[in-house]
Amino acid sequence: MTFRTFDAGIFLLLLAAAVALDAVARERAGIPTVRWMGRRVMSTRGGRLALWFGWAWLGWHFFVR
Amino acid sequence: MTTLDRGTSRSRPWAAARSWAADPRAWVAGVAYAWLGGTWHSFTGQATVLTAIPATLALGVFLPGARRRPGGGGFARWAWVAWAVLLLAAGSWEAWAFITGSTHDHPTISTLVNSWMHGRTRRRIAFFGWLATGAWAQGLRA
Numbered sequence: 001m002t003f004r005t006f007d008a009g010i011f012l013l014l015l016a017a018a019v020a021l022d023a024v025a026r027e028r029a030g031i032p033t034v035r036w037m038g039r040r041v042m043s044t045r046g047g048r049l050a051l052w053f054g055w056a057w058l059g060w061h062f063f064v065r
Numbered sequence: 066m067t068t069l070d071r072g073t074s075r076s077r078p079w080a081a082a083r084s085w086a087a088d089p090r091a092w093v094a095g096v097a098y099a100w101l102g103g104t105w106h107s108f109t110g111q112a113t114v115l116t117a118i119p120a121t122l123a124l125g126v127f128l129p130g131a132r133r134r135p136g137g138g139g140f141a142r143w144a145w146v147a148w149a150v151l152l153l154a155a156g157s158w159e160a161w162a163f164i165t166g167s168t169h170d171h172p173t174i175s176t177l178v179n180s181w182m183h184g185r186t187r188r189r190i191a192f193f194g195w196l197a198t199g200a201w202a203q204g205l206r207a
Contacts, residue, residue, distance in 0.1 A: 003170035007162065008177055014155045021147055031144040038205040039135040045128065048206065052127040055199045056120040062178060063116045063192060065107055 085200050095196050103189030126203050
């Protein structure tokens with residue numbers, strides 16, 4: 001296993017853990033889902049602006065620069 | 066889309082945008098735009114314009130609206146800790162890769178994604194993913 005594979009594997013592992021936690025949250029009360037947290041962020045103007053900025057930055061970062 | 070929907074979308078643009086996922090025309094338009102947007106490589110004028118157009122239009126959809134918190138809440142403390150640990154671990158791992166120079170052996174997420182995006186097909190898929198993520202995010206508004 002190369003260092004690159006290991007490093008990428010850590011990111012994938014964390015992503016898989018987040019997906020798993022969200023899946024559990026959908027079935028069980030008491031755990032916030034990604035959707036709930038997103039709705040909470042989008043409930044304020046500052047949150048909407050921050051989320052838009054983050055999304056637009058991703059577009060700029062990967063497709064423009 | 067009904068007349069009522071059109072009337073609503075004039076005063077509340079996000080109301081129409083929220084129904085994008087259920088509209089096959091939106092999917093066709095999204096795929097067509099992603100096909101176009103993913104055609105050009107970074108550092109070209111075309112890529113800049115084709116990325117700036119949806120980003121600018123989305124600003125008008127994201128921002129308006131009243132302050133309205135979602136229902137529910139009262140979650141377990143351990144659940145918040147679990148999310149925080151995941152976020153902190155990902156952020157720390159990304160920061161470590163960035164500080165060490167984002168080399169081939171220790172890449173950041175950007176380096177991994179950029180190396181995956183070689184070729185127009187993958188670039189178009191990624192562009193569609195970006196558009197879909199934006200459409201999903203704006204649909205989260207209450």
